[in-house]
Amino acid sequence: MDRLTCIKLFVAAVESGSLASAAKNLDISRSMATRLITALESSLQTRLLHRTTRNLGITNSGQALLPYCRTILEQEQMLYQEALMQQSEMNGKISVMTSISFGQLYLAGAIERFMEEYPNTEIDLRLTDREIDLVKEKVDIVIELNNQLPESLIGKKLGICSSVICATPEYLARYGSPQSVTELQDHNCLVHTKIGNNWNMVDKEKKKNFNIDVSSNFSVNDSSILLNAVLAGRGVACLPLPFVKNFLKDGLLDIILPKYDVNPVGIWGLYASRHFQPRIQRHLLSFLESDLYKS
Template structure:
């Protein structure tokens, strides 16, 4: 197959997956549904492999189709980015950048560096909404979200910004009165301060040379506000597992004392999530690149 025909077939296949079917892909590409079907068949014949399992009601990626979609998406993104740089140099980031973010990481780690980013891009306006829920980027009209949950939609991309290091700690007064736990399993019978809401079961996961293990913890205080738990920990109410950036100053001054340091907490990655690598607006690209550079990714 000629290279340009192959590239067109690849672009059609990726669009089918992103759009959710042949008909939506035809509308997005502004070609007929028959042409979309023909391009897909050409690509499958070229690869000698089925990329989509097709029924009358839906299309589902095969195992090789999932691999091809990921790799072809990166190829198309690289081609488009190269074309942008070749034809227009560095494209100016401008317009309105709408960001949804988890509250505590933004407040403690991003808010203070945001002015530097804004000085770098004076034509860019930024709107930030802070929430602990996972937003729908398309339905709620966000350009990107900063979240801990990996994307489940194939048309959405997640790029790692940083890993959130967490530590287990308590006040010196609490440890004097109740003793220092020596293993994660001892936490089961301790008063713990839980980052949670309502009555769900809370487990803290740890990792050591022997592997991972989960410990069920309980406590009288539950909150989705890290600072509420921090202040309760300082006052000796119980044991807290917190992002290091929240309690770093308290550890340095002795208001809190780290425990179980030999049992490493299993920590989450913070992801920048945005709709597809393809047609990535400059305003999204420069902000994600800025965050990755700032946090060393």
């Protein structure tokens, strides 16, 4: 007896309400279908279906066992789907969503680098600062900066986004460069409203952290605007390192107190389910993990 075929037949008969219809879908005869159901019932030592010449009904035992039979069939589909994914080429379409500032200042560039390496990939990048319902919006992956993984989603931690304190060389030449954390309080510290005026300072050498209150005459809830304010020489700011690395490299900004990380936060790749996740999506997450490390 092919037990898997018997289970397929049982589930199909329940869903269609007809053993004849289930037999036709599986391309077997009605008599063969009857023998297979009888063999399955004998194997399980329980009656699954009430059968007459005109009617078909499920027994209480059949109703109790039906979810397990469906799970077995789902597992079979997952087995073959995974095997196909392992053999598939690195191509396909991926929809990715993230915040506006993270998308503009880092993720868009990282995706361009990914597509240079895998030119057959199509990526739909969407930027928003509202709360994202991944399933409702039919998005494959959400890249989120958060120190806590949302309970309803599965996530791969791609890295830590540490921020640095920075200002323009011109600002520092005019007002002086702070040599200690307490000297930050003598400067105008432009702030992101999500962080506020209380900065968490992490000593990279001593592995110790503490908080310091800074004063500011400007706060904004967008990192791009905050970056522009710093580049205009309006003060000192705490900004994520991936956002400012090119400005540091070009000499447009200088890091203040480089021995400290500020307000470190996890970078997560979030998705709804591990089941049937295409290989190209898994590879994109691995690419971003590596790219962020290089950053």
